[in-house]
Amino acid sequence: EADIYQTPRYLVIGTGKKITLECSQTMGHDKMYWYQQDPGMELHLIHYSYGVNSTEKGDLSSESTVSRIRTEHFPLTLESARPSHTSQYLCASSEDWGSGRTDTQYFGPGTRLTVL
Amino acid sequence: RKEVEQDPGPFNVPEGATVAFNCTYSNSASQSFFWYRQDCRKEPKLLMSVYSSGNEDGRFTAQLNRASQYISLLIRDSKLSDSATYLCVVKGNYGQNFVFGPGTRLSVLP
Numbered sequence: 688e689a690d691i692y693q694t695p696r697y698l699v700i701g702t703g704k705k706i707t708l709e710c711s712q713t714m715g716h717d718k719m720y721w722y723q724q725d726p727g728m729e730l731h732l733i734h735y736s737y738g739v740n741s742t743e744k745g746d747l748s749s750e751s752t753v754s755r756i757r758t759e760h761f762p763l764t765l766e767s768a769r770p771s772h773t774s775q776y777l778c779a780s781s782e783d784w785g786s787g788r789t790d791t792q793y794f795g796p797g798t799r800l801t802v803l
Numbered sequence: 804r805k806e807v808e809q810d811p812g813p814f815n816v817p818e819g820a821t822v823a824f825n826c827t828y829s830n831s832a833s834q835s836f837f838w839y840r841q842d843c844r845k846e847p848k849l850l851m852s853v854y855s856s857g858n859e860d861g862r863f864t865a866q867l868n869r870a871s872q873y874i875s876l877l878i879r880d881s882k883l884s885d886s887a888t889y890l891c892v893v894k895g896n897y898g899q900n901f902v903f904g905p906g907t908r909l910s911v912l913p
Contacts, residue, residue, distance in 0.1 A: 720900070720901075726844070729903065729905045729906065730847070730890075730903045732900060735900060737898070745900075775844075777846055777847075781901070783897055783898065790835050790894055790901075791837070791849055791852065792837075792849075792892070792901050793849070794846035794847050794848070795846060796845070796846055797845075797846050799844075
C-alpha cells in the first residue's frame with residue numbers, strides 16, 4: 688500500500704469559502720502532484736513540485752495554489768470556492784530517477800469537493 | 804492529437820473472456836510505461852510496469868513496441884472483479900511528468 692494520505696476525504700462547502708486540501712506522504716518522494724478529475728472523465732494535472740520550495744502549474748489551468756515547505760507535505764488551497772471547483776482532487780507522489788523502472792507514481796485516496 | 808491514446812470503451816465482456824487493450828503514444832523519447840487500474844470513484848492504482856521484453860503477472864500480460872510506439876495489456880480469464888477503467892501511462896526522462904491516457908472502461912458480466 689502507498690503511504691500517501693489526503694484529508695478531508697469529502698468536503699461540502701458554500702461559495703466564497705477558503706479551503707485547503709491536505710496531502711502528505713511518508714515515502715520520502717521528492718516529486719508530488721495534484722490532479723483534478725470529474726466523474727467518468729480523464730485525469731488532469733493542475734500542479735506539481737520537484738521538491739521543497741518548488742511548485743509548477745500543470746497542463747490544466749486552475750485557480751488553486753499550492754505550497755511545498757516540507758518534503759512530505761503538499762497542500763492545495765482555493766481562496767474562494769465556486770461551484771465550478773466541484774470535482775475530485777487526487778494527490779500523488781513519485782521518485783524521479785529518470786531510470787524508468789522505479790518512477791512509479793502513487794496516489795492518495797482523493798478529496799471529493801462539492802461547492803454549493 | 805493527444806499524447807497518449809487508448810481504445811475508446813466501454814468493453815463489455817463475459818466472465819472468462821480474454822480482452823486486449825491498446826495504447827499508442829506520440830513522444831518517441833518516452834522512457835517508462837505503465838498500466839494503472841482505476842475503480843469507480845477511487846484513486847488509480849498501479850497494475851503493472853511495462854518493460855521492453857514484455858512482462859506477465861498472473862492473468863495479465865503487458866507488451867511494449869517502441870518502434871510502433873504501442874503498448875498493450877491482455878487480460879485472460881477475466882473475472883467480475885476486473886471491472887474497472889484501465890489507464891495507460893507514459894513518462895519521459897528525469898524531470899518529465901507522467902502522461903495519462905483517457906482510459907478504457909471494462910465491464911465483466913456474469
